[in-house]
Amino acid sequence: MQQEGIECIVINxxxxxxxxxxxxxxxxxxxxxxxxxxxxxIAKERPDGILLSFGGQTxxxxxxxxxxxxxxxxxxxxVLGTPVETIIDTEDRGRFNARLMEIGQKLAMAEACDTxxxxxxxxxxxxxxxxxxxxxxLGGLGSGICKTPAELxxxxxxxFGANIPQVLIEKSLKGWKECEYEVVRDxxxxxxxxxxxxxxxxxxxxxxxx
Numbered sequence: 040m041q042q043e044g045i046e047c048i049v050i051n052x053x054x055x056x057x058x059x060x061x062x063x064x065x066x067x068x069x070x071x072x073x074x075x076x077x078x079x080x081i082a083k084e085r086p087d088g089i090l091l092s093f094g095g096q097t098x099x100x101x102x103x104x105x106x107x108x109x110x111x112x113x114x115x116x117x118v119l120g121t122p123v124e125t126i127i128d129t130e131d132r133g134r135f136n137a138r139l140m141e142i143g144q145k146l147a148m149a150e151a152c153d154t155x156x157x158x159x160x161x162x163x164x165x166x167x168x169x170x171x172x173x174x175x176x177l178g179g180l181g182s183g184i185c186k187t188p189a190e191l192x193x194x195x196x197x198x199f200g201a202n203i204p205q206v207l208i209e210k211s212l213k214g215w216k217e218c219e220y221e222v223v224r225d226x227x228x229x230x231x232x233x234x235x236x237x238x239x240x241x242x243x244x245x246x247x248x249x
């Protein structure tokens with residue numbers, strides 16, 4: 040952005056980052072990345088746009104909160120890069136599965152749940168073992184495979200106790216062969232498959248548990 044002559048402002052609570060890269064931005068605010076502090080900076084600096092893809096899960100969740108509370112609309116701030124609607128679609132496990140079904144993509148039997156009891160009921164319908172996936176935590180926080188109702192209840196209670204609003208209860212695919220495709224698409228819809236990979240190990244969790 041700076042190479043293009045665009046004035047950059049960074050909100051970053053990690054002082055060490057700026058100590059090792061002083062030319063990172065024109066101005067830096069050492070503040071927690073949450074909706075209240077980011078709104079304060081927006082009100083003061085009046086930026087034209089905001090990038091949500093730099094800052095991991097915290098930045099994504101903050102951007103969604105600013106969008107839903109209409110703070111970005113209030114100050115006329117454009118979201119650059121990935122649109123907020125797309126972020127929400129990928130973060131909300133129920134919406135993400137719905138989007139996959141809209142394009143005819145096959146997926147494991149699953150149900151989005153808002154409570155522990157809903158999670159238990161969903162697992163009974165799907166059948167154990169199940170995979171619990173936390174919404175709004177793309178890094179996999181709190182996710183894992185549950186082989187028994189006791190394991191599922193403990194993990195669901197941990198997830199909802201950590202203020203995660205939704206979990207996806209999904210049929211476990213552990214042990215399946217896993218193939219990955221890296222696909223790049225431009226604004227005109229042209230797609231190129233850069234590479235495809237077959238993992239030596241069968242599918243597992245690929246996420247971090249509490």
